[in-house]
Amino acid sequence: MKIHPDAVEGQVRVEDSDVTYYDTGTPGDGRTPVVLIHGTGGSATSHFRILYPMLAARHRVLAINFSHLENLTRELRIEDLAAQVIAVLEDRAADTGAHLVGYSLGAAVSATIAADRPELVNTLTLIAGWAKTDQQQALRNSIWHRLFHGDRDALREFTTFEAYGHPFLGSLSETEVAALVAARSFPPGIEEQMKLNRNINILDKIGGICAPTLIVGCTYDHMVPIKHSRLLFGAIPDARLAEVPSGHAAPMERPAQLFQLIDGFVVSPQAVRPGTTLASISV
Amino acid sequence: MNTQNNSEQDVHEAVDVIIVGAGFGGLGMGTRLAREGEKSFVILERATEVGGTWRDNDYPGAACDVPSHLYSYSFRLNPEWSRTFAPQAEILGYLSDVAREEGLLPHIHFGAELIEARWDVELTRWVVLTPKGVFTATNLVTAVGHLSEPKLPQIPGMETFTGDMFHSAQWNRDVDLAGKRVGVVGSGATAIQVVPEVAKEASELVVFQRSAPYVTPRPDRAYTDAEKGMYRRLPETMEEVRSEMFWANEDRYAQRRGTPSLVNPAAKVAIDHLHKQIQDPALVAKLTPDYTFGCKRVLKSNDYYPTFNADHVTLDVGGVESIANGIVRSHGGESHELDVLIFCTGFEATDLPIAYRVFGNSGRSLSEQWANGMQAFATMAVTGFPNMWILNGPNTGLGHNSAVYIAESQIEYIDAALKYMDTNQLAVLEIDGAAEEKFMDRVERLAEGTVWLEGGCKSWYVDARNGRLTTLWPDPAYSFRQENGVFDPAPFELARRHTDAAALSEVR
Numbered sequence: 001m002k003i004h005p006d007a008v009e010g011q012v013r014v015e016d017s018d019v020t021y022y023d024t025g026t027p028g029d030g031r032t033p034v035v036l037i038h039g040t041g042g043s044a045t046s047h048f049r050i051l052y053p054m055l056a057a058r059h060r061v062l063a064i065n066f067s068h069l070e071n072l073t074r075e076l077r078i079e080d081l082a083a084q085v086i087a088v089l090e091d092r093a094a095d096t097g098a099h100l101v102g103y104s105l106g107a108a109v110s111a112t113i114a115a116d117r118p119e120l121v122n123t124l125t126l127i128a129g130w131a132k133t134d135q136q137q138a139l140r141n142s143i144w145h146r147l148f149h150g151d152r153d154a155l156r157e158f159t160t161f162e163a164y165g166h167p168f169l170g171s172l173s174e175t176e177v178a179a180l181v182a183a184r185s186f187p188p189g190i191e192e193q194m195k196l197n198r199n200i201n202i203l204d205k206i207g208g209i210c211a212p213t214l215i216v217g218c219t220y221d222h223m224v225p226i227k228h229s230r231l232l233f234g235a236i237p238d239a240r241l242a243e244v245p246s247g248h249a250a251p252m253e254r255p256a257q258l259f260q261l262i263d264g265f266v267v268s269p270q271a272v273r274p275g276t277t278l279a280s281i282s283v
Numbered sequence: 284m285n286t287q288n289n290s291e292q293d294v295h296e297a298v299d300v301i302i303v304g305a306g307f308g309g310l311g312m313g314t315r316l317a318r319e320g321e322k323s324f325v326i327l328e329r330a331t332e333v334g335g336t337w338r339d340n341d342y343p344g345a346a347c348d349v350p351s352h353l354y355s356y357s358f359r360l361n362p363e364w365s366r367t368f369a370p371q372a373e374i375l376g377y378l379s380d381v382a383r384e385e386g387l388l389p390h391i392h393f394g395a396e397l398i399e400a401r402w403d404v405e406l407t408r409w410v411v412l413t414p415k416g417v418f419t420a421t422n423l424v425t426a427v428g429h430l431s432e433p434k435l436p437q438i439p440g441m442e443t444f445t446g447d448m449f450h451s452a453q454w455n456r457d458v459d460l461a462g463k464r465v466g467v468v469g470s471g472a473t474a475i476q477v478v479p480e481v482a483k484e485a486s487e488l489v490v491f492q493r494s495a496p497y498v499t500p501r502p503d504r505a506y507t508d509a510e511k512g513m514y515r516r517l518p519e520t521m522e523e524v525r526s527e528m529f530w531a532n533e534d535r536y537a538q539r540r541g542t543p544s545l546v547n548p549a550a551k552v553a554i555d556h557l558h559k560q561i562q563d564p565a566l567v568a569k570l571t572p573d574y575t576f577g578c579k580r581v582l583k584s585n586d587y588y589p590t591f592n593a594d595h596v597t598l599d600v601g602g603v604e605s606i607a608n609g610i611v612r613s614h615g616g617e618s619h620e621l622d623v624l625i626f627c628t629g630f631e632a633t634d635l636p637i638a639y640r641v642f643g644n645s646g647r648s649l650s651e652q653w654a655n656g657m658q659a660f661a662t663m664a665v666t667g668f669p670n671m672w673i674l675n676g677p678n679t680g681l682g683h684n685s686a687v688y689i690a691e692s693q694i695e696y697i698d699a700a701l702k703y704m705d706t707n708q709l710a711v712l713e714i715d716g717a718a719e720e721k722f723m724d725r726v727e728r729l730a731e732g733t734v735w736l737e738g739g740c741k742s743w744y745v746d747a748r749n750g751r752l753t754t755l756w757p758d759p760a761y762s763f764r765q766e767n768g769v770f771d772p773a774p775f776e777l778a779r780r781h782t783d784a785a786a787l788s789e790v791r
Contacts, residue, residue, distance in 0.1 A: 001543060001544040001547065002543070004542055004544070005542065045544075049544060049545070050534060050537050053537050053540060053542040053544070053545060054537045054540075057540055167523065168527075171527065245523065245526065245527075254530050254534075255534050255537070256530050256533030256536065256537070256759060257530050257533070257761075259759075260759070260761050260762075260765075264765075281761070282357065282526075283353075283357065283525060283526055283529040283530075
């Protein structure tokens, strides 16, 4: 189903692949888009099903699907994915720049773009992102590859277990958990992305990011533990840090809270001073 | 009324603040003032005990459909909630505890229904007439809610009904339903709680439905002793669970914007629930809603649908047409002979009865000013009604989250406004009319495209007089607090500048 009634779907050619985007605005309409970059094995629709329409109520929203590079003869690099996003930004948002929002692997890609092509990025939001893969992540990655080639059902359970925070999973019924497990899919390109995840290292770049940045770490994240967000916060000069009490799957567990964080930040990026932590929201 | 010829003792000592109503809103405001201890205040309550809607709505099966750890004050978390969705008696008990433990009882005047409230331009005070005497105060906070005045339909021949007849919020405990033929009019939030309970007693039950509601599963369960103990010993875990509940509800706001990719799966949950619980195709058809999910309040129940599988329960979809003695005729042409008729027909939510009793600085009533629908700046302040603050008034209802969160946001705002008056030694604070209009235009823009306006239903969220969404806040709850929870004096100062300076000095 269409991600949003106002969204126009289009493609931009990058090398020999088409990158799909969904845009609720048009180039030249003067509206700076909030650009959503999904994570490993995801898509605009699967990761931003709720966040996209929430943001679209107040902003122009542009989401991108990474394209699977079938004919690649070497391992996938982060620059390959960055090139796809850059091509769409140049096509759709060259006049305005972008409020770039990256989630998980999409955060690593977005940070790379902010470092390499600062003129395209007005603000940067990194949700459950990381700069350098550590051994805790490498171990999980290794289990993932074994199960991917050995036992897909076990992999569905494993990734569900890893993706969601324990407060969220623990509050569900058996049927609801079963539905989450059954819904896990392994789209083309996921294995290449998982190999890329094993070797992420953008530590050298991120110190040079000059865009106002919002880092969002997730309290109960097993996949990208919150320490990685704290390190990004330590490295990026104009960064502020927020914490969401969810697992890695924050866009599914806490979309409304992410929406408020992103909306508040892109509307007035300097409302929270760089180097400070956003107060937790009490309800 | 004895206030027409007041004796001296009928006039109470002037206070800083009069709060009208001792429900969730009034007790919350009172607690704030009592804890700060800076202001004198009274709470006027028409009944003989606290609790507001949770006192009145004590019908069988009454419970909240917002989880209790969220539907409670943030400053009075309660580790003892027995279930996810606490029953009415427990919520009422909670409110009674708050009133007693926060020291509010000495401030509350029971049996003191507001008969008339008038802004006295000379005194720059509110003068409130009640059966318990005359009260005056600098500020008036109305906290009467929008679910407090039972609404009864006008049905031809209603007065001829020979059996017992009452509204769900005025449940008649003297009527024994056992073995009786009972009719329930309505199929909204109250009816779905009442119907399964009445079906247990009645020999025959007819439910008169005008439009089918969406009913979703109710994820209710009892809390274990371990959980309650954890909440008691580690109160921060209550805050965590509260936050989970709040944000899970906020997620549902996106459905209300009418995005098909979100509305359709949400509607499917309700439709699947129906199909799982009802097999008879004719019954399924009658219980299938004909409007967009979320346009009316989405209901939660596990035992509503199954009630209709019982042989002694009938669903009449015509709506009541007329009543003649013991016979209730529906628009579908069917006649039902009944002993008891229970109206689960809701409340006067768009045309608030209190508005007919409150008069501003021009002598005009609030209802007159609101003839085309109610409105207030930041949902609380009305031009022409200085120093008056409305809790749970226009645009404060939510179709997706907790009303207590909204009330607390307003209490914060009102408290800040009162402090601003003190700090700046202002006798009068009145909102600028243009600022009020501007606010309402913004609310109208936010409401555009939502399922409440475009979902193809008729609901109490929309005022029939102007077609505007006047009872609901059409944005996320969190945004309500961002926008209406922080007092900004500027639009009030604007009104002051517009006022004749001479008049102002006279006031001083």
